[in-house]
Amino acid sequence: MSTAVKMDDEAKSKLEEIQAEIRLKTGKKVTQQELLSELIDTVVDSRSEFVDSFRDGTPKLTEEEIERFNQGQIASGVETDEDDIDEILYG
Structure with missing residues (x-):
């Protein structure tokens, strides 16, 4: 089952940045949706x-x-x- 999630432009942009970084660094x-699921599992x-x-x-x-502070x-x-x-x- 898939549900739409509304987010502001800044959050969408950050999600796209993470998505691009994963592709760049892993080639995958x-x-x-996969990214959000993994983030939720991490949390x-x-x-x-x-x-x-x-x-x-x-x-x-x-x-x-x-x-x-300690310094x-x-x-x-x-x-x-x-x-x-x-x-x-x-x-």
């Missing part, structure tokens, strides 16, 4: 992450963003324990 011609493996991507709120950071951290050489933190926060 795949239909957009099933990481379904919870995919579902979370639709949640409202703060978007999840990419690995590159996390790495960039900005420095070690001061001073050991900090819970009592130090309590003293700073609560006086």
